[in-house]
Amino acid sequence: MSSTATVNTATSLPQEVARRRTFAIISHPDAGKTTLTEKLLMYGGAIRSAGTVKGKKSNQFATSDWMEVEKQRGISVASSVMQFEHEGCVINLLDTPGHQDFSEDTYRVLTAVDAALMVIDAAKGVEAQTIKLLEVCRLRKTPVITFINKMDREVRDPLELIDEIEDILKLDCAPVTWPVGMGKQFAGVYDLHRHQMLKFTPGDNTADSEVEVLDGEDHPYLVEHFPIAHATFKEEVEIVREAASPFDHQAFLAGDLSPVFFGSAINNFGVRDILQALVSWAPSPRPREARQREVLPDEADFTGIVFKIQANMNPLHRDRIAFLRICSGEYRQGLRATHLRSGKSIKLDHAITFMAQERSHLSEAYAGDIIGIPNHGRLRIGDVITQGETLKLEGIPHFSPEIFRVARLNDPLRAKQLNKALQELGEEGTIQVFEPLEKTGMVLGAVGQLQFETVAHRLLTEYKIDASFDSVPVHKALWVSSADAAAMKRFLQSNASRLARDAAGALAFMAPNRSVLQLTIEKWPEIEFHSTREVGAT
Structure with missing residues (x-):
């Protein structure tokens, strides 16, 4: 598929933004x-x-x-991104999972349309x-x-x-x-x-x-x-x-x-x-709320937010693509911008556009477009890339999972490959991955059982890892934070066996049952327990 984003160089940014239509199909x-x-x-x-x-x-x-x-x-x-042109408009169409077990992926997509x-x-x-x-x-x-x-x-x-x-x-x-x-x-x-x-x-x-x-x-x-x-x-x-x-x-x-x-x-x-x-x-692309101010789509400076990571779209290359919604300005091949989470400069040199798994390289794109950035673990969901000032775009949420499992390998010699694969699947949001501080083995969290079936299938077909899943004594995972550093240090020391970090490094309390969760919340009033986490916040 040839790129639909190539335009006459005399066309202005506001004109290009005005002809974008970005929508999701839900049901x-x-x-x-x-x-x-x-x-x-x-x-x-x-x-x-x-x-x-x-x-x-x-x-x-x-x-x-x-x-x-x-x-x-x-x-x-999994959500899919497809771009095509119709009657002078550039259509960015996002198909989302209908099954409730994959609702988180759909929620993230809805922040990008x-x-x-x-x-x-x-x-x-x-x-x-x-x-x-x-x-x-x-x-x-x-x-x-x-x-x-x-x-x-x-x-x-x-x-x-x-x-x-x-x-x-x-x-x-x-x-x-x-x-x-x-x-x-x-x-x-x-x-x-x-x-x-x-x-x-x-x-x-x-x-x-x-x-x-x-x-x-x-x-x-x-x-x-x-x-x-x-x-x-x-x-x-x-x-x-x-x-x-x-x-x-x-x-x-x-x-x-x-x-x-x-x-x-x-x-x-x-x-x-x-x-x-x-x-x-x-509507054409709308302004995006940031904590500092409203970001207008026709601003000259490029700003974009990563709302999805997908691994192995091309099984031959074991690739990882970050899906980025352009919120303002325009992308040009070789664009240099700042990756705000790390504070480092990043060069966007090989962006792609999509027709599901088919993709083509593009030299330019505009606010409203969804572009793919080849990614080797540097970009995460919720990351902001901008040419302008530091802007914290309003969030993409993670929700506390409802079902927990541990992976059991049928070939114990593949443990290292399993950990790497689960980390990648956790970063792309297919499933939530928690690594206990005491290194007792990764715990997987999901909204529904079908997510585990999908992970097992992808492990086998994409990573050549044969694994099944066993129950684990976890009732609830809540993210924790505190403005009191001393209290947080004491909490870490006292609860190390029940703490884990998710794929983004955020700390979570893994409660074995409802009673322990309630007692812990009462015992540590200085600690905040969160059922959601804004993606990008650690």
């Missing part, structure tokens, strides 16, 4: 998120035909699912993971576009779905299209803004076919072929026009209102409308 598992990602890439001209999450039967895989374990299981377990596309299964409505992700979007006032998917199946009443989104997610809905029928009686959607009916025809997995447009709500085709669905549609549209919120762009940008589209991603239906909405309505 509960199996809502159709990865399928929709494929179709957006297809209609955006980035790929010729869409893969499928059912690809393990056909040897055709989703572009965003590049890891071997994803191809085998048909799920997304300016908008979100929420996919909802029309048969299931609002689900648990969707609620959690919307809470993160709400905290950041991230604008959200809603796509209600799978209308070609027997699904729930669309009015009921809109009510559920508004009631549970506390998000006003402004329908832009409205379905006519569902399942075998799905005739298409009516564009409430253009007053046109878009006729549904099952897709042929290409972007070449044109959607047939029928003018007006009472087109003879609808009345003749879908009389019952048409009559229901007329009643629903009347209710929508009277009761639903009208689309307001400022309310959308403030994160208070979501435009809603209906369709069927698997059949390529409704995808063009989503892509057009992202280009027309989604």
Whole structure:
């Protein structure tokens, strides 16, 4: 894939920033998120035909699912970054894991985007993971576009779905299209803004076919072929026009209102409308909060933050890529900046852009873009790189894990390789790794069991290490800090057997059970115990 970031040298920084659109796709598992990602890439001209999450039967895989374990299981377990150009805009699309066990990766991605596309299964409505992700979007006032998917199946009443989104997610809905029928009686959607009916025809997995447009709500085709669905549609549209919120762009940008589209991603239906909405309505890069001040995207000085580390995207080279969101200024090949955590100068000489695991080198990029920095352990999640003054960009959180295990090698001679591999996987955020101060062996922490299965698979396929996981007597890991250095020294001496450092070197108390945790908190009032840690803070 050739770079999409090369531009006329006469183009100004503000113009380049204005044409960026950076968004994440979020959903509960199996809502159709990865399928929709494929179709957006297809209609955006980035790929010729869409893969499928059912690809393990056909040897055709989703572009965003590049890891071997994803191809085998048909799920997304790592966020992917894809960049393409459409209608004069540079689109940075981030596909995120839908499975709740990988929620931390999704939370980090949501700190790097300016908008979100929420996919909802029309048969299931609002689900648990969707609620959690919307809470993160709400905290950041991230604008959200809603796509209600799978209308070609027997699904729930669309009015009921809109009510559920508004009631549970506390998000006003402004329908832009409205379905006519569902399942075998799905005739298409009516564009409430253009007053046109878009006729549904099952897709042929290409972007070449044109959607047939029928003018007006009472087109003879609808009345003749879908009389019952048409009559229901007329009643629903009347209710929508009277009761639903009208689309307001400022309310959308403030994160208070979501435009809603209906369709069927698997059949390529409704995808063009989503892509057009992202280009027309989604914001260009927004200012970034720092502790010192607000960082504007069109400032001349380059500023970026690392929000993800990924190892072994290219198994042939055992590479490590730091994903960096450019917050201000522009990247030029050979750019020199300061790595704030170390205080050292860093040269960014080989940045890359992505189409999932496919990548190409680029000579320039701008605020809003996501670039990859080849990294050999120097960069960590949360690191800030800047040409300007020292700026502490607001954080990317780590959450206290809920399940703890220790790795057990089937070949004891691979212990050194195992420790190195786990350290790398911990630095990229695949799993949390804690090394006890007394060197009794690394403890792994995760949100869910699937993370351990993924780690085991990656250890075997990427590092050639055969390992399984055993339970360990850890109930909770809380990070500790204190403004009282003497108290912290006493705490370290008294609790060395229950203290560990995570992959970034931050100190954590490993409580064996709830009682010990409570007693320790009461006994050491000078020590602060934290269930979250801002990435980059040690």
